[in-house]
Amino acid sequence: xxxxQVQVQIGxxxxxxxxxxxxxxxAGDVIKVFFTITGRVPKDTEVEIWASLYxxxxxxxxxxxxxxxxxxxxxxxxxxxxKDYERMVDINIGEIVPGSGLYGLIxxxxxxxxxxxxxxxxxxxxxxxxxxxxxxxxxxPSLIGxxxxxxxxxxxxxxxxxxx
Numbered sequence: 458x459x460x461x462q463v464q465v466q467i468g469x470x471x472x473x474x475x476x477x478x479x480x481x482x483x484a485g486d487v488i489k490v491f492f493t494i495t496g497r498v499p500k501d502t503e504v505e506i507w508a509s510l511y512x513x514x515x516x517x518x519x520x521x522x523x524x525x526x527x528x529x530x531x532x533x534x535x536x537x538x539x540k541d542y543e544r545m546v547d548i549n550i551g552e553i554v555p556g557s558g559l560y561g562l563i564x565x566x567x568x569x570x571x572x573x574x575x576x577x578x579x580x581x582x583x584x585x586x587x588x589x590x591x592x593x594x595x596x597x598p599s600l601i602g603x604x605x606x607x608x609x610x611x612x613x614x615x616x617x618x619x620x621x
Contacts, residue, residue, distance in 0.1 A: 463564055463579050464491045479559055479586035486550040492564050492579060494542040500535040505567035508546045510553065510560040510585060522560065524551030525587075556589040 464473050465480065466489035472480055482488065490508050509526035511519055527548045534542075546564075553560070561582040569577045 463562065463581060465489060465562070465585075466491070474562060474581045474584040476561075476582050476584055479584055481586050481588060482550055483588045484550055484552045484590050488548050488550065488585075489545055490548060490562065490564060491543070491545045494533065494544060494566060494577075495539065496533075496542075497536050497539050498533050499537070502533050502535065503530050504533055504569065505530050506544065506546060507563075507565045507567055508548055509563055509565075510548070510550075510587070511563050511580075512558065512560050519563075521563065522553050524553050525549075525560075550587070552590060553587050557587055559583040560585045560587055 464471050466472075467480060467482065467486065471491070474480070505528065507521075507526065507528050509521040509523075511521045514520045525548055527546050529546055531542075531544050534540075561580060562584055563578055563580045566577040571577055
């Protein structure tokens with residue numbers, strides 16, 4: 458079995474994911490991930506599908522983003538011939554830590570391996586660009602600047618009235 462042909466829907470448009478051509482996303486977005494599982498199962502089989510945004514941490518370990526992940530199950534109909542099973546999952550994008558940056562997308566068929574013992578998955582690195590929502594702390598310098606300007610105007614205004 459293998460997973461291939463991963464595409465995402467953002468808004469009303471469907472995009473093929475390509476490494477090095479990231480699509481912009483933000484917290485609150487829902488992306489629909491379309492993928493195809495190619496293989497065969499002897500009888501109807503329920504399989505677990507995980508889809509997640511990921512990046513590599515400083516140690517080079519794959520770090521899946523729990524705030525941008527979905528876990529579900531799907532049933533593959535039994536067949537003796539190799540078949541394409543087209544499936545779709547939604548990923549609700551939450552506020553990702555460490556924040557803004559490039560992320561990959563991984564779709565996994567949990568608990569299954571190919572003939573070489575590798576997990577059955579499709580990974581597309583650096584295909585989504587997440588923009589974090591600014592926090593109050595990020596806006597604090599601007600707020601302080603505005604506050605100082607208001608203070609200065611309030612100090613100058615009485616002086617101007619006296620001079621007129």
